[in-house]
Amino acid sequence: MSRDSTDTGYSPTAPALPPAQAEDLLEWYDRHAREMPWRTGPRARAAGIRPDPYRVWLSEIMLQQTTVAAVRPYFEAFTARWPDVTALAAAEDAEVMAAWAGLGYYARARNLLKCARAVAGEHGGVFPADHAALLKLPGIGPYTAAAVAAIAFDIPATVVDGNVERVMARLHDEPTPLPAAKPVLTRLAADLTPETRPGDYAQAVMDLGATICTPRNPACGLCPWRPSCAGWHAGTAPALPAKTPKARKPIRRGIAYLARRVDGAWLLETRPEKGLLGGMLGWPGSDWIDAAAGAPTDAPPIRAEWKTLPEEARHTFTHFHLRLEIRTALVPMDRTPERGGFVPLEEFRPADLPTVMRKAFDLARPR
DNA sequence: AAGCCGTGGGA
């Protein structure tokens, strides 16, 4: 037993011999591992090919709360433009934020740069092959430290993400709702982690959760762990894990001002580093206030004849729905904005904007 | 230590 395993998932006293369950899963993984751009498959790994820690780290940051399909093109673009951690560390902040635009959770991009610069400056451009050292780096928490340690360095660390929580809850028929059940599920996962092939095992558990032990309609008939699954025997598996209900999202309203100068330049501003869409480019606008609290305050960034579009932009964030009124204006060359700055037409790429700002642009763009 | 922080796809 890994009696002294911690919440970080690192399990220094895992069993010397993998339990039969781990072997069953690895055997399944050898036949069903999915191809991904950042992955060294079980055959290559068995042939001694090691994954590149930079690519493992980059993919794991991108995959936080984000689907494989959404990550794929961003991963390709980042690795083509910045092939190693030293190159990324040397990039401009605005370049990286623009390249991340559309992927969401923009604090990840800010921490990505901080982490790359820490690795370049304090670790000689080499990711530390050490769970505790990884955990200290910006943007690397318990899950990512364990994932990089296991996948990149074959350290027997236990990864616990949403997939693993679901698999463990079903395997052990654990009725406690999340997030309260997290410590219990972490311990159960640590107790299964083998000493051999920890990198393949980590990916195998997550693949199992992503392809077989899915949130809805799990394919129990194809599952290598079905014989030992308490949730399957009890018939409770599809309903697990239990979760405490979430509050409904409130509606907020705001106004965005899209000013186009007669030479085609657009008036934009860089948002503050902290908070919603921190560090990203956006349209100047009002605060976004709860719809029940009244109407947003008119706050045009430049003197102009503003026209309100008939259609508002709608967007849903993690914790609220936004309805954004769009106002547009065409302004002469000699007028100075009170907020933001004009970006010349040839330098402006809508793809550099976070999605809500791009939606506003799509409604306002000249046709 | 709960609340904050995006997005797109599927049911």
Next chain:
DNA sequence: TTCCCAAGGCT
């Protein structure tokens, strides 16, 4: 339409 969900971390 609405809600849920995804390879979480930070404060």
